[in-house]
Amino acid sequence: MSIPLATIAARMVSVTGASFPRSLDKLDRLINQQTVPTQVVAAVLGTDPMLSAQILAEANATSTSDITQLSAAMLHMGLGSVHGLVRAATPVPEEHRKALMACWTQAGACSTMTQLLASACSSRLQAHYDDETLQAAGLLHDIGTIIAILQFPDEYQRACTRLEQELVPFPTLLKEELGADTAQLGALLAQTWRLPPLLISCIRHHAQPRGTDSFREVVSLVHVARILVRACGFHCERDRFVECLDEDVLRQLDLHLYDFERLIEQFLDQMEERELYEGLVGGKTGLNPIIRQ
Amino acid sequence: MAPPNEQRILLSQATAGMILSRPVALPNKVVLCARGLELSDIMIIRLMSRGIKRVYVQGNPLPGIGHDAFEESIRKLHERFSRVTHVPLMLSLAQLVEKAIVRRL
Numbered sequence: 001m002s003i004p005l006a007t008i009a010a011r012m013v014s015v016t017g018a019s020f021p022r023s024l025d026k027l028d029r030l031i032n033q034q035t036v037p038t039q040v041v042a043a044v045l046g047t048d049p050m051l052s053a054q055i056l057a058e059a060n061a062t063s064t065s066d067i068t069q070l071s072a073a074m075l076h077m078g079l080g081s082v083h084g085l086v087r088a089a090t091p092v093p094e095e096h097r098k099a100l101m102a103c104w105t106q107a108g109a110c111s112t113m114t115q116l117l118a119s120a121c122s123s124r125l126q127a128h129y130d131d132e133t134l135q136a137a138g139l140l141h142d143i144g145t146i147i148a149i150l151q152f153p154d155e156y157q158r159a160c161t162r163l164e165q166e167l168v169p170f171p172t173l174l175k176e177e178l179g180a181d182t183a184q185l186g187a188l189l190a191q192t193w194r195l196p197p198l199l200i201s202c203i204r205h206h207a208q209p210r211g212t213d214s215f216r217e218v219v220s221l222v223h224v225a226r227i228l229v230r231a232c233g234f235h236c237e238r239d240r241f242v243e244c245l246d247e248d249v250l251r252q253l254d255l256h257l258y259d260f261e262r263l264i265e266q267f268l269d270q271m272e273e274r275e276l277y278e279g280l281v282g283g284k285t286g287l288n289p290i291i292r293q
Numbered sequence: 294m295a296p297p298n299e300q301r302i303l304l305s306q307a308t309a310g311m312i313l314s315r316p317v318a319l320p321n322k323v324v325l326c327a328r329g330l331e332l333s334d335i336m337i338i339r340l341m342s343r344g345i346k347r348v349y350v351q352g353n354p355l356p357g358i359g360h361d362a363f364e365e366s367i368r369k370l371h372e373r374f375s376r377v378t379h380v381p382l383m384l385s386l387a388q389l390v391e392k393a394i395v396r397r398l
Contacts, residue, residue, distance in 0.1 A: 167376060231390050233369065240369075241376045244383055257385050264393045272303065272397075273346075 002179030003155075005188075011151055012192040017054040017089035018150060020097065020104075024089055027051075031083045038079065042071045045082075046132075049107040049139050050146060054085055056136065057193035066196035069132035096149050102237040103146050108274075109234035111138035113225035113267050117255075118218075120263060124254045125217050134218070137202040140195075141222045144186030144203065145236050152178050160238040170239040171207065183207055209249050220249045232264060234271075300353050301397055304345055308354075309334045315349040366394055 027044055030036045045051055052070055058081065059073035060066065067073045074082050092100050114134045118125065129137075148156040155178040162173045171181035180188065187204035195203075198215045202222045205212040209220040223246060229235075231242050250256070299314035309332055317326040317340060325343060326336070332350075340348070370391055377383035 228386075231373065231386055232393070233366070233373070235373070240373055242373045242383065242386075244377050244380050245386070247382060257382070257389065260386065261389050261392075264389060265396075268393060268397065269347075 114138035
């Protein structure tokens with residue numbers, strides 16, 4: 001039985017920052033040291049979709065203009081306030097860690113691919129998007145799945161179970177079980193947290209970029225990036241089936257299959273380096289370990 | 294499909310004694326090391342200083358991607374694409390990803 005959308009929206013008010021204990025410890029120590037450059041703290045935070053979303057939300061709440069860059073959000077808030085948010089964040093429950101780790105990995109992969117795609121299409125894009133904005137768009141696009149796991153675990157599990165037996169996309173199953181699909185859930189949270197319209201559009205419309213009138217280019221980039229990274233095996237645990245690429249979007253971005261060959265190589269190289277780097281230094285820094293599906 | 298008898302590794306993972314299975318070249322095609330050369334510590338450091346990130350070496354010296362893992366990754370790939378096999382574009386994409394997986398062995 002699904003839950004009314006208004007009830008789901010009301011639940012969003014109580015959502016707070018959550019992350020992996022190792023990441024929270026590491027960030028706490030990094031900020032405490034006071035000698036660590038802000039860029040390093042931003043780089044670590046930039047691998048965490050929930051903390052990134054919360055910092056962007058807090059910064060935008062007191063800003064007169066939209067802030068879509070994590071470093072700008074940190075500058076606006078001050079490191080002390082960032083530290084406060086990190087300390088207030090709750091560790092994710094043990095039982096959800098495996099599923100959430102996969103979501104974190106998919107988010108990081110999508111942020112990398114979104115930047116690569118934007119770079120490949122730069123001459124065809126009408127607007128210029130900086131790397132940090134693209135990173136945030138890719139990182140946060142599927143925050144709805146994270147919310148489903150954390151806030152509605154029973155409905156999420158039922159949708160996962162049905163996914164094995166029914167040839168229906170996961171968001172449709174979640175909508176039937178819960179009353180909202182992943183994009184709606186993410187958009188509800190993003191609106192509650194007052195994230196910038198660009199990020200809300202990416203969260204709400206990444207599955208169907210033609211459904212948006214605003215920021216269509218960046219939403220299209222996230223749409224393509226998401227499908228490419230899932231094709232490469234970076235997906236949210238049991239929600240593993242690749243969706244169809246929107247061919248109109250590819251035409252709009254002037255992207256072709258031969259572009260994908262090079263992009264996938266570049267992407268896998270970057271993920272390999274990231275995996276190796278974080279694997280090597282993870283024990284010391286406590287960065288999220290990257291796991292490949 | 295059997296994995297090839299060579300492995301593409303990060304130079305930081307290379308150790309002295311490994312044999313290059315392909316030449317190491319700069320982006321401008323200038324060859325720095327020939328195929329069949331045995332790597333030494335000094336050579337690895339020199340290649341790093343020239344900005345080389347990856348090399349192909351003979352055999353499968355690094356653990357993790359054996360034949361079973363390869364077969365499993367291909368099976369998972371086909372499963373991921375199993376619901377879009379009616380779309381030619383997605384089938385082509387699956388082939389691209391499969392090629393990328395094979396190249397990385």
